[in-house]
Amino acid sequence: MSIFASIPSAPPDAILGLTEAFNKDSAPNKINLGVGVYKDKSGETPILESVKTAEARILAATVSKSYMPIGGSPVYRQAVQEMLFGKDHPVLREDRARTAHTPGGTGGLRVGADFLKKQYPNATVWTSTPTWANHKGIFSAAGFQLADYRYYDPATKGLNEEAMLEDLASVPAGDIVLLHVCCHNPTGVDPSPAMWTEIGKLAAEKGWLPFLDFAYQGFGAGVNEDRAGLLEIAGACRELVVASSFSKNFGLYQDRTGALTLVGDHADIAEKAFSNVEIAIRTNYSNPPAHGGLIVETILADDSLTDTWLKELEGMRNRIAAVRNDFVDRLSAKGVDRDFSFIKQQNGMFSFSGLSDEHVAALRDRFSIYIVKGGRINVAGITPSNIDYLCDAVATVLA
């Protein structure tokens, strides 16, 4: 007699499931352009030098592995807030932000979702069309109803500004709108500064809560530049929630180093609300894993390590930009007549290629090239040794 026999299998994860399939594939030329993990030109995901130095210091200095506070180390939490807002922002001066170290940005989203669901059980969560495959999973697992706002326009390969504003204007007060601060996943298409102003105005006027997902700070134009949308929203709205991540910009993927930050109208409001975030954490994973947070706080407390890290981040950003150009130019050199030049304008790690699900399936079945359904390519997975094979394969499936 089996208790579990009646349970059907769940479908593989749209992104992480690809890596599993890729790992099982024995084709010598296989390429994984699925999961958003940075790779250098030799196809490796290196540990940053700044991270290695910080880890050596931590190893020498750490004397205990006792529990962290529920919200994580106070030094880390302060570092997160300064990273998000910049050191001298009114939100920090007025003590209106409270931060918890969460297991990755995903953990931040889920803790935020659990906290909000308890407080606002009837709210709907609005996400962009399209959005990161896991967003809907996280918010529906927390019990929320979901709705979509229009975002990407396949015809122009840009933002559908009018439709987005129209949809956001229809969101009822008390609902929650999930916005990607930069390097929109999967499209790489971000709102302009003028659009952020309009979005902030709408949030304030309509009374919906902005929930910002900030997973790629430093992969767009730079750490400071990439927070522009967040600053615009924080200027327009007294209250917001931010899930952020150091997975990509510090390369700490497996150390699960992220945060949830709540900004309240006043310090005491933030303090009271945040005590409920701590309940959401305590009843889920109790308190965060320490290691990644220690790395981040060690680097950010040391000017020279910060400098090294910023240069390494710039190196990752520049490589991705160069690969975008190379990819587009080679496709055209191979006689592909479709215009892919829009890929050069997209921000962050991904190229929303415009390849259809049929093309994606053909690339996988015939060439062992793994791309997320919807046509999102991890540009960082393209290297000098696989770019020709990739472009030939794309040319073949498009022909």
Ligand code: LMR
């Ligand atoms: C991605 O979109 O590929 C990354 O954010 C990794 C993930 O967890 O899906």
